[in-house]
Amino acid sequence: MGATVGVGAMVTGIEPSGQILGATVRGIDLAKPLSDANFGTLLQALGRHGVLRFPDQKLEAVELRDFSRRFGRIQATLAGRHHEPGMPEVGYLSNIIENGEPIGITDAGQDWHTDMSYNATIGFVNVLYAVKVPRRDGQVLGATMFANTQAAYEELAPELKARLADKTATHDFNKFWEKMRTRPGSYREPLSPEQRRRRPPSVHPIFLTHPITGRRVLYCNPGYAIRINELDEAESDRVLETLFAHQLQPKYQYTHRWTEGDVLMWDHVGTLHNAVADYGPDEHRLMKRCQVMADRIFDPAFVRESLMAASPAGATSR
Numbered sequence: 665m666g667a668t669v670g671v672g673a674m675v676t677g678i679e680p681s682g683q684i685l686g687a688t689v690r691g692i693d694l695a696k697p698l699s700d701a702n703f704g705t706l707l708q709a710l711g712r713h714g715v716l717r718f719p720d721q722k723l724e725a726v727e728l729r730d731f732s733r734r735f736g737r738i739q740a741t742l743a744g745r746h747h748e749p750g751m752p753e754v755g756y757l758s759n760i761i762e763n764g765e766p767i768g769i770t771d772a773g774q775d776w777h778t779d780m781s782y783n784a785t786i787g788f789v790n791v792l793y794a795v796k797v798p799r800r801d802g803q804v805l806g807a808t809m810f811a812n813t814q815a816a817y818e819e820l821a822p823e824l825k826a827r828l829a830d831k832t833a834t835h836d837f838n839k840f841w842e843k844m845r846t847r848p849g850s851y852r853e854p855l856s857p858e859q860r861r862r863r864p865p866s867v868h869p870i871f872l873t874h875p876i877t878g879r880r881v882l883y884c885n886p887g888y889a890i891r892i893n894e895l896d897e898a899e900s901d902r903v904l905e906t907l908f909a910h911q912l913q914p915k916y917q918y919t920h921r922w923t924e925g926d927v928l929m930w931d932h933v934g935t936l937h938n939a940v941a942d943y944g945p946d947e948h949r950l951m952k953r954c955q956v957m958a959d960r961i962f963d964p965a966f967v968r969e970s971l972m973a974a975s976p977a978g979a980t981s982r
């Protein structure tokens with residue numbers, strides 16, 4: 665275990681989960697300003713492990729926002745509500761009812777998807793802070809599952825890799841929204857024309873190069889991808905189903921079970937995820953969330969300089 669001190673917080677070790685994704689970061693207080701050394705260390709760890717857990721954090725919303733925006737611009741909520749008062753960058757995901765209304769989005773992310781793949785500027789990371797975690801008979805509920813898109817690309821059939829190498833997919837925010845609307849008890853109205861205008865579909869290559877690791881990833885998630893543009897519709901549907909089934913094989917999956925005080929940060933380019941809806945209306949869950957865009961991370965100079973500043977503590981401890 666190494667240790668290099670920056671301003672404020674200090675990473676003292678990164679412990680891999682031993683699974684396909686996931687690591688716990690020790691010795692850093694995210695309420696304090698993040699040094700360049702620790703920023704580089706976290707970027708490196710994100711590329712390597714995809715999902716980083718920071719246990720035992722005590723954060724004000726402003727601190728969560730300030731930490732998150734070191735990684736890029738934060739997307740505000742679409743509905744203009746369900747967020748920290750006066751701070752639309754810090755959204756609430758929650759089934760807690762106050763004054764007859766849920767205080768957060770009740771069904772956020774409850775199927776496999778990649779946040780913000782529907783944007784022209786795709787998502788880079790989500791940062792979630794666990795304020796309240798549901799439990800039943802001592803069992804933690806409301807886990808978040810992840811799948812590794814770097815590993816999924818590597819093991820894709822060579823003929824499919826060759827065939828899709830120059831192909832693109834359209835991603836549409838409305839696909840996931842409509843899927844959530846079919847769930848029993850959904851409160852979601854159809855998107856208004858204005859909301860659709862603010863979230864138009866976007867086109868991205870099916871395979872991206874990961875900006876930190878340089879590895880290829882399968883960037884085509886079941887939540888938002890609706891069409892492979894260069895194939896006819898029936899063939900596109902068939903290939904999409906193949907890609908979705910491939911990347912969701914259990915061997916690529918990792919599950920995070922929450923504890924209050926966890927901050928979890930995950931890389932949207934190298935993973936996709938699914939919030940498990942296995943808790944009831946009286947089993948309360950509250951997460952505070954920042955959705956950070958990839959507006960800086962695809963700049964090679966930014967990544968190179970950030971990684972050069974990484975501290976030796978970024979070296980994995982076991």
Ligand code: SIN
Pocket residue numbers: 757772773774779790806807808937938939940951953
């Ligand atoms: C999300 O998709 O951002 C929500 C994940 C979660 O609440 O576990």
